[in-house]
Amino acid sequence: MNIFPESISQIGSEMDKLFWIITAVVGIATVITLFLFIYPIVTRKRNKTKEEMYMVGNSHNKRKWVYIGMMLLFLGDMYILLKEHPIWESVEQTLPEPDFKIVIIGKQWMWNIIYPGPDGKLYTDDDVMAYNELHVPVNKVVHMDIKALDVVHSVFLPQARFKQDALPGRTITRWIKLNKTGEYDISCAEICGTGHSIMRGTMYVEDFNTWEKTMADIYKK
Amino acid sequence: MNTKQLKKPTIKDIPQGRLGMWLLIAGEFVIFGGLMVSYLLYRIRYEEWAEMASHTNVILGATNTFVLLTSSYFVVKAHQAAQHKDSKKITMYISLTILCALIFLVVKITEYSQKLHHGFTFSGKELAASGKAIESSYWGFYFLMTGLHATHVVVGAIVLFIVMQGTRKGKNFHRIEIAGLYWHMVDLIWIFLFPLLYIAH
Amino acid sequence: MGTHKKHGFWHRYFFSLDHKDIGFQYLLTAMFMAAFGGFFVYVFRYNLAFGPSDIPLYGDLAAKQYNQLVTNHGAIMIFWVGMPILLAVIGNYLIPIMIGTDDMAFPTLNKISYWIFLLSCIVLLSGFLMPTGAFGGGWTMYPPLSVSDFGYNNPNTTFWSNFFTGNTFFLLAVALEFISMLMGGINFVVTTLNKRAKGMSLMRLPLVVWMVNIANLLFMFSVGPLIAGAFMLLMDILVGTGFFDAYRGGDPILWQHLFWFFGHPEVYVLLLPSIGAVGEIISTFSRKPLFGYKMVILMVIIAAILSLVVWAHHQFVSGIDPGAANIFSLLTIIISIPFAGMVLSYLGTLWKGNIRLEIPMLWALGMLATFTFFGGFTGLHLGSNVFDIYAHDTYFVIAHFHYTLFPTVFLGGFAAFYYWYPKFSGRMMNKTLGLIHFWGTFIFFNTIFIPLFWLGLQGQHRRIYNYSAWNDLLMQPEHIMARQIATVSLIFLLLFQFVFLFNFFYSLKKGKKASKNPWEANTLEWQTDSPPPHGNFDPYPVVQRWPYDYNHPEKELDYCPQTES
Numbered sequence: 001m002n003i004f005p006e007s008i009s010q011i012g013s014e015m016d017k018l019f020w021i022i023t024a025v026v027g028i029a030t031v032i033t034l035f036l037f038i039y040p041i042v043t044r045k046r047n048k049t050k051e052e053m054y055m056v057g058n059s060h061n062k063r064k065w066v067y068i069g070m071m072l073l074f075l076g077d078m079y080i081l082l083k084e085h086p087i088w089e090s091v092e093q094t095l096p097e098p099d100f101k102i103v104i105i106g107k108q109w110m111w112n113i114i115y116p117g118p119d120g121k122l123y124t125d126d127d128v129m130a131y132n133e134l135h136v137p138v139n140k141v142v143h144m145d146i147k148a149l150d151v152v153h154s155v156f157l158p159q160a161r162f163k164q165d166a167l168p169g170r171t172i173t174r175w176i177k178l179n180k181t182g183e184y185d186i187s188c189a190e191i192c193g194t195g196h197s198i199m200r201g202t203m204y205v206e207d208f209n210t211w212e213k214t215m216a217d218i219y220k221k
Numbered sequence: 222m223n224t225k226q227l228k229k230p231t232i233k234d235i236p237q238g239r240l241g242m243w244l245l246i247a248g249e250f251v252i253f254g255g256l257m258v259s260y261l262l263y264r265i266r267y268e269e270w271a272e273m274a275s276h277t278n279v280i281l282g283a284t285n286t287f288v289l290l291t292s293s294y295f296v297v298k299a300h301q302a303a304q305h306k307d308s309k310k311i312t313m314y315i316s317l318t319i320l321c322a323l324i325f326l327v328v329k330i331t332e333y334s335q336k337l338h339h340g341f342t343f344s345g346k347e348l349a350a351s352g353k354a355i356e357s358s359y360w361g362f363y364f365l366m367t368g369l370h371a372t373h374v375v376v377g378a379i380v381l382f383i384v385m386q387g388t389r390k391g392k393n394f395h396r397i398e399i400a401g402l403y404w405h406m407v408d409l410i411w412i413f414l415f416p417l418l419y420i421a422h
Numbered sequence: 423m424g425t426h427k428k429h430g431f432w433h434r435y436f437f438s439l440d441h442k443d444i445g446f447q448y449l450l451t452a453m454f455m456a457a458f459g460g461f462f463v464y465v466f467r468y469n470l471a472f473g474p475s476d477i478p479l480y481g482d483l484a485a486k487q488y489n490q491l492v493t494n495h496g497a498i499m500i501f502w503v504g505m506p507i508l509l510a511v512i513g514n515y516l517i518p519i520m521i522g523t524d525d526m527a528f529p530t531l532n533k534i535s536y537w538i539f540l541l542s543c544i545v546l547l548s549g550f551l552m553p554t555g556a557f558g559g560g561w562t563m564y565p566p567l568s569v570s571d572f573g574y575n576n577p578n579t580t581f582w583s584n585f586f587t588g589n590t591f592f593l594l595a596v597a598l599e600f601i602s603m604l605m606g607g608i609n610f611v612v613t614t615l616n617k618r619a620k621g622m623s624l625m626r627l628p629l630v631v632w633m634v635n636i637a638n639l640l641f642m643f644s645v646g647p648l649i650a651g652a653f654m655l656l657m658d659i660l661v662g663t664g665f666f667d668a669y670r671g672g673d674p675i676l677w678q679h680l681f682w683f684f685g686h687p688e689v690y691v692l693l694l695p696s697i698g699a700v701g702e703i704i705s706t707f708s709r710k711p712l713f714g715y716k717m718v719i720l721m722v723i724i725a726a727i728l729s730l731v732v733w734a735h736h737q738f739v740s741g742i743d744p745g746a747a748n749i750f751s752l753l754t755i756i757i758s759i760p761f762a763g764m765v766l767s768y769l770g771t772l773w774k775g776n777i778r779l780e781i782p783m784l785w786a787l788g789m790l791a792t793f794t795f796f797g798g799f800t801g802l803h804l805g806s807n808v809f810d811i812y813a814h815d816t817y818f819v820i821a822h823f824h825y826t827l828f829p830t831v832f833l834g835g836f837a838a839f840y841y842w843y844p845k846f847s848g849r850m851m852n853k854t855l856g857l858i859h860f861w862g863t864f865i866f867f868n869t870i871f872i873p874l875f876w877l878g879l880q881g882q883h884r885r886i887y888n889y890s891a892w893n894d895l896l897m898q899p900e901h902i903m904a905r906q907i908a909t910v911s912l913i914f915l916l917l918f919q920f921v922f923l924f925n926f927f928y929s930l931k932k933g934k935k936a937s938k939n940p941w942e943a944n945t946l947e948w949q950t951d952s953p954p955p956h957g958n959f960d961p962y963p964v965v966q967r968w969p970y971d972y973n974h975p976e977k978e979l980d981y982c983p984q985t986e987s
C-alpha cells in the first residue's frame with residue numbers, strides 16, 4: 001500500500017521526502033516518550049520509598065531531564081525548518097522564467113482555463129478559453145495566474161503536490177514543472193458551495209510535440 | 222447551621238465589581254481594536270478612502286468629542302459625590318451626563334441624516350452603482366463603528382440611570398464608580414474613532 | 423450539615439443561582455448538543471462509506487445537506503460541546519469548591535450567561551428550519567461563500583429575507599455563544615482572584631483552576647477581533663455592505679485573519695482546562711506530587727501567548743505573503759517546545775509512581791497519549807509550511823485536529839467526569855461499565871482516524887460529499903475500504919456512548935455511596951461532603967499547603983489534604 005499518490009514533479013518528490021524526514025524526527029520523539037509512558041505503568045507495583053516518590057521538581061537541577069527533552073525537540077524542530085525552507089523558497093518565493101503561461105479561474109463549479117492563443121501572450125484578444133481541461137507540456141516551466149470569479153476556490157493538483165487558493169479580486173501567480181506525462185486531477189480544495197464535490201478538472205501533461213498539436217487544435221476551434 | 226453566620230472567606234479586598242468591569246473593558250477594547258485594525262488596513266491600502274473621509278463632518282464630530290469629554294468630567298464629579306454618599310449631587314451630575322449623552326445622540330442623528338442625504342449609505346449600493354465601488358465600503362465602516370459606539374452610549378446612559386435610581390434610595394453607592402468606568406471606556410473609544418474616521422489626511 | 427430546604431425540579435434546573443446547579447445545567451445542555459453533533463457525524467460518515475441513499479434513521483442525503491451537517495457538526499462540537507464542558511462545567515462546578523468558597527463572584531451574571539448560552543443553542547438549531555436551510559459554508563464561514571446568495575449579491579432579497587436564513591442564524595448563534603462565554607469568563611477570573619479561602623495563595627491553586635483561568639483570559643483576548651468580524655459579516659448579509667466583497671474593495675482574506683486569530687487560540691482554550699484536569703488526575707492516581715508545577719504554569723502561559731501569533735499557519739496557501747508564512751511556520755513549530763515541557767512534566771509525575779489504574783486515570787492516560795503522539799506530533803508535519811501545501815484541507819488535517827480535539831473534549835472530558843462524578847452525585851460510578859466504555863471509545867476512536875490520516879496523504883480533500891468524480895485517485899478498493907473502516911468504527915464508538923449514558927443515570931440512583939474523599943485526593947473539594955451542601959463548606963476551610971503533597975516524607979499517609987497543617 002503506497003502512502004502518497006504518484007509524484008509527477010521534482011518538487012513534489014522533495015516534499016514527500018520532507019514528510020519522511022519530519023516523520024523520522026517525530027518517530028524518535030515518540031519512541032522516547034512512549035518509553036517514559038509505559039515504563040512507570042509497568043513498574044507501578046514496585047516498592048518505592050517516600051523520599052524517592054516525593055519529587056516536586058522545584059529546582060532547575062531536578063528539572064534537568066525536562067530541559068534536555070525540550071532541547072532535543074528544539075534541535076529536531078530546527079532540523080525540520082532547515083530542511084523545509086529551501087523547498088518553500090523555490091515553490092512559493094521564486095518564479096523561474098516561464099516557458100508557457102496560462103490563467104486558471106475558479107468558478108462555481110468548474111475551472112476555466114485561458115490559453116494565450118496563437119500570439120503566445122495572455123490577456124490579448126486572441127486568448128482562448130477552455131473548460132476543465134488543462135494541457136501543459138512536460139518538463140517545461142508553466143506559470144499559472146490563479147483567480148476566482150465568485151467565491152474562494154483552491155487549485156489542488158494532488159500528483160504535483162500543488163495547492164493554491166483562488167480568490168475573487170486577486171491574481172496569484174505560481175509555477176509548476178511536471179516531469180511525467182499522463183492524465184491527472186485538478187481538485188478544488190476549498191469549500192465553494194453545493195457543487196464543491198463535482199468540481200474536478202483534468203490536467204493533461206503531454207510531451208512537447210503532442211502538446212503543440214493539441215494547442216493548435218484548441219486554437220483552431 | 223445557617224451558612225450566613227459563617228465568616229465569608231476572602232483573601233484580599235479588590236472590589237470585585239471593579240475587577241469585573243476592568244475585564245469587561247479589556248474585552249470591549251479588543252472588539253473595537255479588531256474593527257479599527259481592519260479599518261486601518263483598508264484605509265492604508267486605498268487612497269480613495271481619504272477622499273471619502275473628507276466627507277465626514279469634522280465640526281459635528283469635534284462637537285461630539287467635546288460633549289463626551291464633558292460628560293466624563295461629570296461622571297468624575299458624580300464619583301466624588303458618591304464617596305460622600307451625597308445622593309443629591311449624584312443625581313445632578315448623572316443627569317448632566319445623561320443629558321450629554323442625549324446631545325451626543327442628537328448630533329449623531331443629524332450627521333447620519335446628512336450622510337444619507339448625500340447618498341452615503343450603510344451598504345454603499347448607490348456609490349457602487351455610480352462606479353465608485355471601492356469608495357462604497359468606506360461607509361460600511363463609518364456606520365458600523367459609529368453605530369456600535371452609539372449603541373454603547375445608549376447602554377451606558379441606561380446603566381447610569383439605573384444606578385442613579387439606586388443611589389437615590391440610598392443604596393449601592395459604589396456602583397457609580399463601576400458604571401463610571403464603563404462610561405470612561407465609551408468616551409475613550411470615541412477618542413480613538415474620531416481621528417480615525419473624521420480626520421482625513 | 424447543610425439543612426437548606428430542598429428545591430423543586432424547575433428551581434434546580436432553571437432558576438437556581440447555585441454554581442453547582444448551573445454547572446449541571448451546562449453539562450446537560452452540552453450533552454444534548456453532543457447528541458446532535460454525534461448524529462450529524464454519523465449521517466455524513468455513513469454517506470461517505472456506503473452512499474447517500476437510505477441512511478438508517480435519516481433517509482437520503484443531498485450534497486447541500488452534507489455541507490450543512492459537516493458545518494454544524496464542527497461548530498456544535500467546538501462551540502456547544504467543547505466550550506461549555508471544558509470552560510463552563512469545569513469552571514462553574516470546580517472553581518468555587520476548589521478554591522474553598524460558597525459560590526461565584528457574580529451568581530446572577532452566571533445565571534444570565536447560562537440563559538444566553540441556551541438561547542444560542544436554540545438559535546443555532548432553528549437555523550435548520552429556515553427556508554434556505556441551515557448554514558453550510560464550513561464552520562470557518564469564509565466569505566464570499568457565506569454571503570454569496572444574500573445581501574448585495576442577490577438584489578431580490580430584503581433585510582428580513584436575509585435575516586431568516588441559516589447563515590444569519592448561525593452567525594447570531596456563534597455571537598451569542600461568545601457573549602455567554604465572555605461573561606462566564608469574567609466571572610471565573612474575578613472569582614478566582616477574589617474569593618479564595620484563607621491561605622489559598624496563587625501558588626497553592628490546583629492546576630486545573632490555573633488552566634481554566636488562563637484559557638478564559640486567552641479567550642477574552644482572542645475573540646474580540648472575531649466578534650468585530652462577525653458584525654461585519656452579518657452586515658454584509660443583512661444590509662449588503664461590502665466588508666468582504668472583493669469587487670467593492672473588501673478583502674476575503676481579512677476574514678480569514680480575524681477568524682484564525684481567534685481560531686487557533688480557541689483550540690488551546692479547549693485544551694488547557696482539559697489538560698489541567700488530566701494533571702490533577704495523574705497526580706492523584708500516581709500518588710505523587712505534580713512534577714514542576716510552576717514550570718507547567720509558565721509553559722502554558724508561554725504557549726498561550728505564542729498561540730496569538732501563529733494563526734496564519736491555517737492560511738499558508740490562502741494567498742498571504744509567502745515571506746510571512748516562513749515566520750508563522752517557525753513560530754508554529756516552536757510552540758511545540760513549551761508543550762513538550764508540559765508533557766514531560768506530566769511524565770515526570772508518572773515516573774516511579776504507585777500508579778492506580780482507576781477509570782479516570784485510564785481516560786487521563788489515554789488523553790495524554792493520543793494527544794501527544796498523534797495530535798501533537800502531526801502538528802509538526804502541518805506546521806511545516808512546505809508539507810502543508812499538500813496536506814492543507816485534506817483528511818490529514820481532519821485527522822490531525824480530531825486527534826487534538828477529540829482527546830481534549832471527550833477523553834479529557836470523560837476523565838474529569840469520572841473523577842468528579844462521586845463528588846457531584848454522591849455515588850460511585852460502576853467500574854465494569856466504565857471499563858467497557860473506556861476501551862470501546864479509545865480503540866474505536868483510533869480506528870476512525872488512523873485510516874483518515876492515510877486517506878489524507880492519498881490526496882482526499884475535505885468537505886466532499888462524494889468522491890466519484892475522482893475515480894482513479896480516490897475510488898480504488900483500498901480507499902473505499904478505509905472509509906468503511908472509519909465509518910463502522912464510528913458507529914461502534916457511538917454505540918459505546920450508550921453504555922456511558924446508562925452508567926450515568928444508573929449510578930445516579932443505584933451507585934455505591936461515595937465517601938467524602940473516595941480517591942484520597944488533596945484538593946479542597948474532597949474535604950467537603952459528597953455532594954457538597956448549598957454553600958459548599960461548613961466551616962470554610964483554611965488552606966495550609968499546596969495541593970500535591972502525595973507521599974510527603976514527613977507524613978504517615980500517602981496523601982495530605984490542603985487543609986492539614
Ligand code: HEM
Nearest residue numbers: 463492493496499500504560561827828831884885886912
Ligand atoms: C465522534 C467522533 C468524531 C468523528 C468521527 C468526526 C468526524 C469528522 C469528519 C469526518 C469531518 C470532516 C467532514 C468533511 O470534511 O467532509 C469532521 C469535521 C469536523 N469536526 Fe469532527 N468528528 C468527531 C468529533 C469531533 C469533535 C469532538 C470535534 C471538536 C471538538 C470535531 C470538530 C470538527 C470540526 C471543527 C470539523 C470541520 C467542519 C468543517 O469542515 O466545517 N469533531 N469531523
Ligand SMILES: [Cu+2]
Nearest residue numbers: 188190192196
Ligand atoms: Cu470547491
Ligand SMILES: [Cu+2]
Nearest residue numbers: 685686733736
Ligand atoms: Cu492553528
